[in-house]
Amino acid sequence: MLHERDGHLTRDLLRTPGGFGLGQVPAKRKPDAATDMVCGYCSTGCSLTVHLKDGEAVGLTPAAGYPVNRGVACPKGWEALAVLGAGDRAVTPLRRDAAGSRRPVSWDEALRTMVERFKAIQAQHGPESVAFLGTGQLPTEELALLGALAKFGMGMEHGDGNTRQCMATSVVAYKQAFGFDAPPYTYRDFEESDVLVFVGANPCLAHPILWERVLRNRNDPAIVVIDPRVTETAMQATGHLAIRPKSDQTLFYGLARLLIERDWIDRTYIDAHTRDFDAYAAAVEPYTLDRVAAATGLETEVVLRLAETIHRGRRVSFWWTMGVNQSYQGVRTAQSIINLALMTGNVGRPGTGANSITGQCNAMGSRLFSNTTNLLGGHDFANPDHREKVARVLGIDPAVIPTRASWAYNEIIEGILRERIKGLWVICTNTAHSWINQGQVRDVLGRLDCLVVQDMYATTETARMADLVLPAAGWGEKDGTFINSERRIGRIRKVARAPGQALADFSIFKLVAEYWGCGETFRTWRSPAATFQILKRLSAGQPCDITGIDGYDTLDEHGGIQWPCPAGESAATVRTERRLFEDGRYYHRDGRARFLYEDPRPLPEPPNERHPLLLLTGRGSAAQWHTQTRTAKSAVLRKLYPAQVYVEVNPADAKARGIVTSDTVRIESRRGRITATAFVTRSVQPGHVFVPMHYQETNRLTDAVFDPYSKQPSYKACAVELRPVAAVG
Ligand SMILES: Nc1nc2c(c(=O)[nH]1)N[C@H]1C(S)=C(S)[C@@H](COP(=O)(O)OP(=O)(O)OC[C@H]3O[C@@H](n4cnc5c(=O)[nH]c(N)nc54)[C@H](O)[C@@H]3O)O[C@H]1N2
Ligand SMILES: Nc1nc2c(c(=O)[nH]1)N[C@H]1C(S)=C(S)[C@@H](COP(=O)(O)OP(=O)(O)OC[C@H]3O[C@@H](n4cnc5c(=O)[nH]c(N)nc54)[C@H](O)[C@@H]3O)O[C@H]1N2
Ligand code: SF4
Ligand SMILES: [Mo]
Helix, strand or coil: CCCCECCECCHHHHHCCCCCHHHCCCCCCCCCCEEEEECCCECCCCEEEEEEECCEEEEEEECCCCCCCCCCCCHHHHCCCCCCCCCCECCCCEEECCCCCEEECCHHHHHHHHHHHHHHHHHHHCHHHEEEEECCCCCHHHHHHHHHHHHHHCCCCCEEEHHHHCCHHHHHHHHHHHCCCCCCCCCHHHHHCCEEEEECCCHHHHCHHHHHHHHCCCCCCEEEEECCCCCHHHHHCCEEECCCCCCHHHHHHHHHHHHHHCCCCCHHHHHHHEECHHHHHHHHCCCCHHHHHHHHCCCHHHHHHHHHHHHHCCCEEEEECHHHHCCCCHHHHHHHHHHHHHHCCCCCCCCCEEEECCCECCHHHHHHHCCCCCECCCECCCCHHHHHHHHHHHCCCHHHCCCCCCCCHHHHHHHHHCCCCCEEEEECCCHHHHCCCHHHHHHHHHCCCEEEEEECECCCCCHHHCCEEEEECCCCEEEEEEECCCCEEEEEEECCCCCCCCECHHHHHHHHHHHHCCHHHHCCCCCHHHHHHHHHHHHCCCCCCCCCCCCHHHHHHHCCEECCCCCCCCHHHCCCCCCCCCCCCCCCCCCCEECCCCCCCCCCCCCCCCCCEEEEEECCCCCCCCCCCCHHHCHHHHCCCCCCCEEEECHHHHHHCCCCCCCEEEEECCCCEEEEEEEECCCCCCCEEEEECCCCCHHHCCCCCECCCCCCECCCCEEEEEEEHHHCC
16 A cells, blocks of 8 residues: 655655555545635636535535635536546556557656656757646646756756746736736726726636626726627627727727827826836827727727726726737737826726736746746746745755746747757646647657656547656645635645546656656655745745745635735735735836837738638637636536537628538638538627637647747637638539
């Protein structure tokens, strides 16, 4: 029988034949009636009460007292437990043999194979020839251990995560403007605004419980949605601007010009707390109403009215998500929103803010602690003082810390093409489905000498390509913390047994460290709880300082705690909802926020005669999560969306092509073709089509272009054509 010793497994124990006890709920556990934990899907971070029998989960309900969701949850949250027992869970390590078949092997064999092969690659091609791709869906403790192990133990230089697909733009926009990656808001701001502007965000589907918070707003607020589509959110708004895709930056420059021209700006705030405003005012001067109308397709009246609405509002909040971030000019677009908030003094007060809503349950943890783009704790690899500090906290030689940030995801993919990367370890993300221009990425993954995939399921598109699959426990089967969109740190817990030999990612990383021969370096990372103490020390003195949180029990007691929470901030003073920049001081050395701007660029792939339509992609329903490895396992959720890929098309475009709803159509871009079911609807404008990202075909069409600063993929606009299948000759 296997035992946990000091919270992790030793290699001797692993060789012991018999059961794998780590996946089991500890026998000593009290038969609690219920326990609360944060949901494992979106960044809202709802708390769910898991009901237990003999220490094991038997059902769940939304937690009533939690400051985030206040007793409600979306369908994914309700079904969170149901997906754990799926038949295609990875239950044993799998290794591809010489004939190409995958066979179950013991953990000992799997880990020896991984270490031998990665070390052989590094010996031949250099330590940086092995890289990793991680996630915003593992607890912070696991992310930090992975990043530290890969870079300080295994000698890797490059590792990135799926947060690049999602949040890189906001990270860079905030860092440049505010001096640190710091979304400033608290969810109460949804309830306290009198004007809310949502840009490229569809919270009714993607963050339904945040939308609940908007509905609790008692100020009869103006709710303006800026989105090319008539989304569920747009339908519920008081105003909808059906903007031409990727023209947001021009719109916001035009709005800035209008506000300046009419003196609808907050000069006192600008002078006291910002820099470079006059240069910005000069830069937006050419963005006349006519120019804005021509670029955005919006009536000048509509733009004027939005300027008036912003001016009249006393508490104006701006919210953005993927319609902004996933763009070849995402950073400057996000900053054009930040600029509006700064120039109107709408930051740091209740109901205000330039607010990026995060995507995955722990994207915020990944942004601070994954050790990829930032050194652990929001530090900078290039800063010798930061390297010194992190080395001191971890008791390692500063010389093992790389002096530059990792390559970004796209650079790792290109690195494989250029034969600079030969080994790849993919953890908790499904690259072969979700990365842009899938035809290329599958070809590229196929070129690796060794692909290791660590996932809950052996059936994902990426796991199927792997030379080695490591079976992982999922949410509900392990301990740790997530950080949600409003910077709130919340607990997750083990309430269910992982199937077969699946292990918590934390334990897998500890084992890899042992087999690699660097276990000693990570001796103090005994358990997630012990690791949380290390994270606290790493955060000391940073804007994200959490040294004031004693430990997991304190988090439980307060219903999660928002960062910052420095030492000395007594538990009593940790208010449940806090926003940043209340004193107008930003994180740049001079305390001032920056205005950043640049002329907008044209679409990289504008529609043409052969491909006259613009493809938009995104979330299709509240019941589907990303690549559907989890949500498709729930019989309840499966009833709530179409099983096969579909395309939304405007009646005018459908008619011109002889297409009616339910027809099978072929969608073609320069990179590939897919077959989908047509859904004719006015929710997309003429000239646009929309395909949800949840179906594995979607990214065969998308175009691999990236924002130059954030390297985030531009998933949301490429040229396609649509034809009925019968007419495809
Ligand atoms: N149900 C569900 N919820 C989720 C997820 C999920 O998979 N399923 N994923 C989570 C994650 S990781 C993320 S990142 C978030 C994403 O949450 P959202 O960003 O809200 O979702 P998307 O549908 O990707 O994109 C939002 C909108 O951007 C619009 N858009 C496209 N191009 C433009 C443009 O140029 N300008 C403007 N203004 N709008 C544009 C699209 O029409 C779309 O309606 O959702 C999170 N929540
Ligand atoms: N066309 C298009 N493409 C997009 C987008 C878009 O809008 N349009 N959105 C992008 C965005 S914002 C995002 S965030 C990405 C998401 O893309 P992915 O990260 O690839 O999507 P997921 O399905 O969430 O993949 C998570 C994987 O981790 C596994 N997993 C779950 N829990 C655990 C665990 O605890 N441990 C381990 N080891 N594995 C686990 C799941 O089974 C799954 O295979 O997609 C991006 N791709
Ligand atoms: S809104 Fe997000 S965090 Fe809340 S229950 Fe739904 S998926 Fe979970
Ligand atoms: Mo995301």
